[in-house]
Amino acid sequence: MLEENGISCNADHILLTPGGKNAIYLAVNAILNPDEEVIVLDPSWVSYEPIIQAAGGRCVKVKLDYQTQYRITKEKLEEAYSERTRLLIINYPNNPTGCILHEDEADILEAFLLEHPEVYLLSDEVYETLVYDGNKSVSMAARARVSERVITVNGFSKSAAMTGWRMGYMVSNEEVFKTAYKLYTHSLSCMSGFLQKGAVHAFACKRETEEMRRIYEQRRNMFIGILNGTKGVHCNLPEGAFYAWVYFDVKGMDSFAMCDYLMENAGVVGMPGSAYGEESVCCMRFSFAAATEDLERAAKNIKAAIEKLG
Ligand SMILES: Cc1ncc(COP(=O)(O)O)c(C=O)c1O
Known part of the structure; x- marks a missing residue:
C-alpha cells in the first residue's frame, strides 16, 4: 500500500x-x-x-x-x-x-x-x-x-x-x-x-492490469467521443472507473424515462441517474467494461435514437 x-x-x-x-x-x-x-x-x-x-x-x-x-x-x-x-x-x-x-x-x-x-x-x-x-x-x-x-x-x-x-x-x-x-x-x-x-x-500481474487500463481508456475515448458528437448529449471524460455518466438535455424526460426509451429504441441498457441520487438533471450511467465493437454499436444506436427525438 x-x-x-x-x-x-x-x-x-x-x-x-x-x-x-x-x-x-x-x-x-x-x-x-x-x-x-x-x-x-x-x-x-x-x-x-x-x-x-x-x-x-x-x-x-x-x-x-x-x-x-x-x-x-x-x-x-x-x-x-x-x-x-x-x-x-x-x-x-x-x-x-x-x-x-x-x-x-x-x-x-x-x-x-x-x-x-x-x-x-x-x-x-x-x-x-x-x-x-x-x-x-x-x-x-x-x-x-x-x-x-x-x-x-x-x-x-x-x-x-x-x-x-x-x-x-x-x-x-x-x-x-x-x-x-x-x-x-x-x-x-x-x-x-x-x-x-x-x-x-x-x-504480480502489473503488465496485464496496465494493458487492461489502457484498453478501458481507449474505449472511454471512443464511446464518449461518439456521444459528445450528438446534439443534446454531454459527457465529461471520466477521470477514473469504467462508467460514462451521460447528461441528456431532452425536454419532458427524466432519467427513468430515458432508460426505457434507450432500451426500446437503441437496444442499450444503462442505469438511471436517479438510482444514484441524481434527480436534478437527466443523467444515465453506462459501463464501458464491454467489448469495443459492442460499445461502438451501442454509442451509435444511442446517437441515432436521440437524433430521432429531434
Ligand atoms: C463503488 C463501489 N464500491 C464497492 C463495490 C463492491 O465491489 P466488490 O465486488 O469488491 O464487492 C462496487 C461494485 O460495484 C462499487 O461500485
Whole structure:
C-alpha cells in the first residue's frame, strides 16, 4: 500500500473480505452505534445507504452538483454535519460519475476530519487502479494527520477483473480492526486459501492490469467521443472507473424515462441517474467494461435514437 498510494499500514490491521462490499459492511457495523449518522456524497453507489440502515444508522446525503463536476465543498460538508455524525463515506474513483479525488478536495476532507475528531472516514477505493490521462486519485489514508481515522477499502473485482472471486480487503486502525474482526470471525471465519493465492498473484500481474487500463481508456475515448458528437448529449471524460455518466438535455424526460426509451429504441441498457441520487438533471450511467465493437454499436444506436427525438 505504501508503494502504490502512500498508505503506511500495519499488516495485522488488514482484513481480507469477500469483496470490497463486505469490507464496507463490516467497517460500518464496527463503527456505528444505533441512530448515529453517516454522511454520503451523492451521486453515490447504491449499497451505502442500505448498509448504513442495516447497521441502525441514518444516512445523510450531501448533494454534489453536476454543474461543478461534483466537487466537494467545505460548506456542504459542514451543512450535513451534526453532533450525531460518526462517519463520512467517500468513493474515488467514483461510481457513477468517474471523478477522482483531487488534492484540493483532499485538503477540505482533511480539514473537516481535524475539525471533528470523533468522525471516521471510509474511503472506498475499489477503482483505484483504473485512472486515466496519467492522473492519480488521492488516498486519504496517506494524509498522516488523519490516517488513524481513515478506513481504506479496496479489492480485486475491478482492478483485476476478478469480480466473481469475491476478494476484497480493508485497512484501519487497531480499534476498528478488532471490532470488525469479531464480526468477521463469528460470521465468515476466513477466506479460502486458494482465493488468497489467486489474489496475491494478481498483484504480480502489473503488465496485464496496465494493458487492461489502457484498453478501458481507449474505449472511454471512443464511446464518449461518439456521444459528445450528438446534439443534446454531454459527457465529461471520466477521470477514473469504467462508467460514462451521460447528461441528456431532452425536454419532458427524466432519467427513468430515458432508460426505457434507450432500451426500446437503441437496444442499450444503462442505469438511471436517479438510482444514484441524481434527480436534478437527466443523467444515465453506462459501463464501458464491454467489448469495443459492442460499445461502438451501442454509442451509435444511442446517437441515432436521440437524433430521432429531434
Ligand atoms: C463503488 C463501489 N464500491 C464497492 C463495490 C463492491 O465491489 P466488490 O465486488 O469488491 O464487492 C462496487 C461494485 O460495484 C462499487 O461500485
